[in-house]
Amino acid sequence: MKLIINGQTVELATVAPMTVAAALAMSKQAACRQSSRLHEPRQAFCGMGMCFECRVTINGLPHQRACQVWAEDGMEIHCDA
Known part of the structure; x- marks a missing residue:
């Protein structure tokens, strides 16, 4: 599966469906966003x-919960971190 994460194409080897949060973890994307206060x-x-x-x-589409959306090939994901 190929995803575009923060403008960079990432290819993940997967055989099962996964959430965007799982895909981010597999791609070693450390953070999804920054807290508003600190x-x-x-x-x-x-x-x-x-x-x-x-x-x-x-x-x-902003403010999507990565743990609730299934990752799809070609999906573009932007982390605000």
Whole structure:
């Protein structure tokens, strides 16, 4: 599967469907965004959509929870971290 993460094409070897959060972890993308108050890096925490720490922009749509969206070939993901 090929994804475009922060403008760079990343190819992941996968045989099973995975969430965008899992794909980001596999690509070694450390953070999804920065906290608004202290500007600390944030990444997927709960993995079930409750904490909103994994918000990214997917195909131009901001504030998508990476743990709730299935990764698709060619998907463009922008992390605000």
